[in-house]
Amino acid sequence: MSTLQKNNPTLGLELEEFLKQQGQNTPLKPSSMSDAQKIKKIASHFKEIMETLGLDLSDDSLHDSPNRVAKMYVNELFCGLNPAHFPKCTTIDNKINYDEMVLVRDIKVMSNCEHHFVTIDGFAHVAYIPNGKVLGLSKINRIVNYFSRRPQVQERLNHQIFHALSYILDTQDVAVVIDATHYCVKARGVEDSSSHTYTSKLGGKFKSNPATRSEFLSLLKN
Numbered sequence: 617m618s619t620l621q622k623n624n625p626t627l628g629l630e631l632e633e634f635l636k637q638q639g640q641n642t643p644l645k646p647s648s649m650s651d652a653q654k655i656k657k658i659a660s661h662f663k664e665i666m667e668t669l670g671l672d673l674s675d676d677s678l679h680d681s682p683n684r685v686a687k688m689y690v691n692e693l694f695c696g697l698n699p700a701h702f703p704k705c706t707t708i709d710n711k712i713n714y715d716e717m718v719l720v721r722d723i724k725v726m727s728n729c730e731h732h733f734v735t736i737d738g739f740a741h742v743a744y745i746p747n748g749k750v751l752g753l754s755k756i757n758r759i760v761n762y763f764s765r766r767p768q769v770q771e772r773l774n775h776q777i778f779h780a781l782s783y784i785l786d787t788q789d790v791a792v793v794i795d796a797t798h799y800c801v802k803a804r805g806v807e808d809s810s811s812h813t814y815t816s817k818l819g820g821k822f823k824s825n826p827a828t829r830s831e832f833l834s835l836l837k838n
């Protein structure tokens with residue numbers, strides 16, 4: 617049958633470099649701290665924030681919150697800042713010559729806005745037309761999740777997913793749409809609970825071929 621391409625453990629670092637070339641990298645300042653050191657430091661700063669707000673950390677419900685928040689930041693909400701966490705991406709040679717669109721719709725997006733550090737909650741819709749390679753379907757969800765687990769703006773999140781897929785699949789025929797609610801808009805500030813934000817990045821045939829573009833967009837409406 618087809619040839620499985622083995623995971624490349626440096627793929628996360630390669631992608632970081634590729635995103636830099638595209639002007640789509642997250643502004644990162646390298647740190648030599650281990651995850652455990654990061655958790656310790658964030659916990660001590662978060663304790664100060666809580667105390668500054670006037671909370672009594674001797675209360676048994678609040679006592680461990682600084683550590684909980686620090687672990688949540690490093691291990692969960694922002695684990696996509698570490699290129700070592702980029703998912704294993706198995707590609708398969710396109711020996712069956714599938715040459716139509718592959719679309720994965722309604723992929724959950726759970727991210728955080730980099731301006732206010734509150735939730736961005738929505739869905740991504742991702743399509744590509746295979747060139748020489750087909751990607752395991754679940755890997756598309758995993759790539760969306762990896763880039764979501766960073767402080768983000770939706771436009772950059774959309775572009776990072778697009779560029780990662782076009783790099784891995786070696787094609788510009790990729791389309792990414794995100795439809796999301798920003799809690800910095802919903803839960804504070806302007807307090808609009810009904811608006812949501814739509815972003816897209818269409819490459820190759822999705823941009824230049826009206827039939828492909830319209831097929832993709834109409835599949836999103838169904």
Ligand SMILES: Nc1nc2c(ncn2[C@@H]2O[C@H](COP(=O)(O)OP(=O)(O)OP(=O)(O)O)[C@@H](O)[C@H]2O)c(=O)[nH]1
Pocket residue numbers: 729730731768769770771798800801804805806
């Ligand atoms: N383009 C873009 N803007 C975002 C995103 N997430 C949040 N923002 C916006 O970032 C802006 C930050 O504006 P500031 O004026 O510096 O912050 P602010 O005073 O808290 O603004 P308000 O939200 O209007 O209260 C706000 O308009 C947010 O709605 C995003 O993903 N993309």
Ligand SMILES: [Zn+2]
Pocket residue numbers: 729730731732733734798800801
């Ligand atoms: Zn925000």
